[in-house]
Amino acid sequence: MSERVVVRKTYKLFIGGAFPRSESGRSYVVSSSKGKFLANASKASRKDAREAVAAARKAFPGWSSATAYNRGQILYRVAEMLEGRRSQFVTELVDADGVGVRRAGELVDAAVDRLVWYAGWSDKIGAIRGSANPVAGPYFNLSSTEPTGVVAVVAPEAGPLLGLVSVIAPVIVTGNTCVVVASERAPLPSITLAEVLATSDLPGGVVNILTGSAAEIAPWLAGHMDVNAIDLTGAEPELAVSCEQDAAENLKRVLRPASGKADWITDPGTGRMTAFLETKTVWHPIGI
Amino acid sequence: MFEYAPAPESRDIVDLKPSYGLFINGEWVEPLGEGREKTVNPASEEVLAEVAVASEADVDRAVQAARKAFTVWSAMPGSERAKYLFRIARIIQERSRELAVLESLDNGKPIRESRDVDLPLVAAHFFYYAGWADKLGYAGYGADPRPLGVAGQVIPWNFPLLMLAWKIAPALACGNTVVLKPAETTPLTALAFAEICRQVDLPPGVVNIVTGAGETGAALVNHPDVNKVAFTGSTEVGRQIARSVAGSGKKVTLELGGKAANIVFEDAALDQAVEGIVNGIFFNQGHVCCAGSRLLVQESIATELLEALKRRLGTLRLGDPLDKNTDIGAINSAAQLARIRELSDAGEPEGAERWSPACLLPDKGFWFPPTIFTGVAQSHRIAREEVFGPVLSVLTFRTPAEAVEKANNTPFGLSAGVWTEKGSRILWVASKLRAGVVWANTFNKFDPTSPFGGYKESGYGREGGRHGLEAYLDV
Incomplete structure (x- = not known):
């Protein structure tokens, strides 16, 4: 009896909760670290990026006004779903990243734990970043945090799962929606992560994932007038500078790439959340 | 409506010099270039004084002075920095009538507003941030948050001294040194502030004031030894600044236009x-x-x-x-x-x-x-x-x-x-x-404890409150 032929997966984009191919019809070959053909990934175009921004914008009012408790539970749910697919991700990381099985397992575990960690921040970040201000007059004065809006994220090239989760979670936990450009070299785990997101009660459009060339797509996002902020973590230095310049057009908030090698294992701190938070101060007179 | 008899505030309290230099390293210095601008009273078009236009070389001198002073200022215990800021707050209170008149002369705003709004808020702002200087470890930015270095600050003409306070007070409290450029049409209260820095014996170079217009501002913002850029003004200029600092690693806060x-x-x-x-x-x-x-x-x-x-x-x-x-x-x-x-x-x-x-x-x-x-x-x-x-x-x-x-x-x-x-x-x-x-149910209220700043194209960063420290700390 011949060996059963495996049913392979078609990797597509993730936009508005659906999995479309690139409208451009383009794809590119993704190989393992050993050079073996893994799959064709969709090569997203400018139009795909714009569709993704539109989906993220559409999802923003609902997601940003969901209760923090609700958002926290959904992120926790993402962690649950990821844990359930642990072995699948281990296999994908071994293929994509050239790491050993044991190391891949640690990276998946760390990604799950990172999601759980950020999930808990949803209803706490406001407590440490907001304030009741003792103004010199008869006014109630309260500053609270609000999400910035639609955030474009250039995910790190290295760390196709842990790095990716570590840039998405802090953006969405506070109520932002995002368009992510996945690791160009190792995009497949990002689309498998999209399957996790799609089955975690996360509303469609909150996270949109594009695979393809960051150098091609990121500038469109950086110059897009309906994007409010951009995380350039995964952008090469030259691309990061030109994107920061383009981002000035509508005063996007810019998170610049960190210098040195990214370490996704250590405590990430709150900086990735606060980079995409606004502070709103409300005044009201006190009187009888 | 019944008539009011005129009730003018006397301008004799203001002692204007015919001409002002630049305030660099604690001294009044002549600009290296020939540039001079007149500042006028917008209510009468009377020339009030002549001020220097700082060239790129002048800005460089000021930044160098600030860099040198940074070593001293950032190493000083916060409790000592605080005392200088408290001194500034007190002198502003003592000279508030004079400064209010000067502000109204140079800016054209009613004395009722400069006296009752601008000046009280200026003093309050220094008093507020003075108190933070030795409490930064409790501000939620880590146990020992560090200053950024030299701050290049460019401010507008609508609230000249108040915007100066919003910029300088938190910068100094956090241990930075500053080079500030006031607006070309309202330089006089910033120059009076330079005099106050001398009165409080602020170490030389901690505050430097360079006058001039857009070119001076651009030279300051683009100076390679500036670590932090703070700008309040138009969205158009804010955009240019955001673009020009790209890739420089400078921390930027922008408070821009609005259409509320x-x-x-x-x-x-x-x-x-x-x-x-x-x-x-x-x-x-x-x-x-x-x-x-x-x-x-x-x-x-x-x-x-x-x-x-x-x-x-x-x-x-x-x-x-x-x-x-x-x-x-x-x-x-x-x-x-x-x-x-x-x-x-x-x-x-x-x-x-x-x-x-x-x-x-x-x-x-x-x-x-x-x-x-x-x-x-x-x-x-x-x-x-x-x-x-x-x-x-x-x-x-x-x-x-x-x-x-x-x-x-x-x-x-x-x-x-x-x-x-x-x-x-x-x-x-x-x-x-x-x-x-x-x-x-109120409008246009401001307070040093209350974070202020915009969403979208009104800029980024907050001024005021604990939030205002973040702009001047390496966090």
Whole structure:
């Protein structure tokens, strides 16, 4: 009896909760670290990026006004779903990243734990970043945090799962929606992560994932007038500078790439959340 | 309306020099270039003084002085830095009458405002941030947050000394040193502040003041040894700055333009709302980035509200900024007056109806009467662009959702106002408004403890409160 032929997966984009191919019809070959053909990934175009921004914008009012408790539970749910697919991700990381099985397992575990960690921040970040201000007059004065809006994220090239989760979670936990450009070299785990997101009660459009060339797509996002902020973590230095310049057009908030090698294992701190938070101060007179 | 006898504040308290140099490393120095600019009283066009125009080389000298001083200043215990800031606050209080007169002379704002709003807030700001200097480890940025280095700060002409305070106080409290460029039309209070730095024995180079226009500002912002850029001004210049610092690693905070909606619901306390609308748009001649320049009034009360508003505008007194009765002073400059005229002249051709109270404008100086446009559509220039003058555009709405949609229909997001007696509606509207400051049943209130800053194209970063420290710490 011949060996059963495996049913392979078609990797597509993730936009508005659906999995479309690139409208451009383009794809590119993704190989393992050993050079073996893994799959064709969709090569997203400018139009795909714009569709993704539109989906993220559409999802923003609902997601940003969901209760923090609700958002926290959904992120926790993402962690649950990821844990359930642990072995699948281990296999994908071994293929994509050239790491050993044991190391891949640690990276998946760390990604799950990172999601759980950020999930808990949803209803706490406001407590440490907001304030009741003792103004010199008869006014109630309260500053609270609000999400910035639609955030474009250039995910790190290295760390196709842990790095990716570590840039998405802090953006969405506070109520932002995002368009992510996945690791160009190792995009497949990002689309498998999209399957996790799609089955975690996360509303469609909150996270949109594009695979393809960051150098091609990121500038469109950086110059897009309906994007409010951009995380350039995964952008090469030259691309990061030109994107920061383009981002000035509508005063996007810019998170610049960190210098040195990214370490996704250590405590990430709150900086990735606060980079995409606004502070709103409300005044009201006190009187009888 | 009955007549008021003039009640002018004496300007004798101000001792103006005919000419000012640059304040670098604790000394008055002559600029290296030949450039000189005159600063005039916008209410009379009288030349007040001549000030230096700092060249790139002058800016470089100032940055070098600040760099050298940074070693001393950042190493000083916070409790000692605090004492210098407290001293500054005290001297500002002691000299507040003089500084208020000087501000009104150079800027054209009514003495009532410079005396009762600007100067008290300036002193309060220094007093507030003085207290933070030795408590930074408790501010939520780690146990020992470090300063950034040399801050290059460029400020506007609408609240010259107050904007200086917003910039310098937190910078110094955190251990940075600064080079500050005041606006070219209002340099005098910043130069008086330089004198105050000498009076408090501030170590040389901790504060440097360089005067000049856009080129001087650009030289400062783009100087490679500046670690932090803070700018308050137009969105257009803010954009240029954001673009020019890309790749430099400099930390940037920008406080830019606005086109705030002031939303009045049918259940609002009408007389209070009218006062709030007037304060919102005619305070400081409307030269306020967070001015309530778009009045959104619920259709059912629009007629009644407009009648009351017009009646109130008829009682505003426009004229001599130094007169204690004056409500509306002079427009800060000929250039700004031209900008206000250009935009308001676009109002009627686009279909809006223009109204101003009977109002005699002085012969000399730069003046613009309080002006209301009704029948304004969202597409009109006067509804979209920042006028930065005493010009109010009135639009109507029927439902709360429509009010919010119209309020947010702007690339800006600095501030907004809401007037209603219903608490739950205030909180609902406030949560939906994409703006950094929301005034409910009040407007244009400021306090050093209260974070201020915009969403969207109104810039980024916050000034005031614990939040204001972040702009000056390496976090």
